[in-house]
Structures are given as C-alpha cells and as structure tokens.
Amino acid sequence: MRRLPRPRRPPALRGNSSLRDANPHNLIAAILDGLPEHDLPGSERMQDMPGFGQQLDDAQVAELANWLRARYGGRDEPVLADRVHALRSATPESEHR
Numbered sequence: 603m604r605r606l607p608r609p610r611r612p613p614a615l616r617g618n619s620s621l622r623d624a625n626p627h628n629l630i631a632a633i634l635d636g637l638p639e640h641d642l643p644g645s646e647r648m649q650d651m652p653g654f655g656q657q658l659d660d661a662q663v664a665e666l667a668n669w670l671r672a673r674y675g676g677r678d679e680p681v682l683a684d685r686v687h688a689l690r691s692a693t694p695e696s697e698h699r
C-alpha cells in the first residue's frame with residue numbers, strides 16, 4: 603500500500619530545545635524574527651514561522667517567553683524585557699521597533 607506523506611505541522615513545543623535552554627536567546631529571536639522554511643528528512647518541507655517583532659513590544663515578548671519556558675520548558679528563571687530590547691537593538695538590519 604502506498605504511504606501517504608506526513609502532514610506539514612510544526613514540531614511540538616513541549617520539550618523544545620529553545621524552551622528548555624537556560625539561555626533564552628534563540629526563543630526570543632524566534633518570536634521576534636520567525637524561522638525560515640526548511641527541509642525535513644524525506645521529501646517534506648517545513649513551512650516558515652512568521653516573526654512577531656512588529657506586533658509585540660519588549661514586555662509582551664518577555665511575558666510570552668516566560669510563559670512558554672515555564673509551561674513547556676520547565677524553566678522558571680524570568681526573561682526580562684531588557685533582554686528582549688537588547689536583542690532587538692543588536693539586529694539593526696531587521697525591522698524591529
């Protein structure tokens with residue numbers, strides 16, 4: 603019997619390495635900038651993730667990161683809005699506020 607292709611869906615957030623990481627850099631960058639489309643093993647391609655740097659301010663990104671880290675990453679050290687601000691400022695080529 604012919605095997606059907608797997609559905610294109612994002613990986614689970616629970617246990618995701620960016621959420622478990624003590625360093626929130628990658629998580630903040632994913633929320634601000636999104637993630638590019640990329641190949642998966644086999645013939646599948648993962649769609650891209652849009653960035654939310656234009657819609658969310660520093661405090662909102664920090665609050666979202668804190669909730670995601672606590673809920674899915676088992677991390678309770680808070681991400682501060684200052685950290686989000688610093689990362690935004692460090693990427694002047696992007697269109698972040």
Ligand code: HEM
Nearest residue numbers: 612613618620628629632633637648649650651652654666
């Ligand atoms: C504010 C809303 C969102 C948050 C907080 C969020 C958060 C995340 C996080 C933490 C990851 C894992 C990043 C990593 O592995 O380093 C992720 C991956 C992903 N997200 Fe989102 N996401 C959001 C909205 C969306 C939306 C609207 C879409 C699709 C339209 C989307 C599509 C994806 C995809 C396809 C991946 C996997 C990309 C990859 O593995 O490279 N996300 N997201």
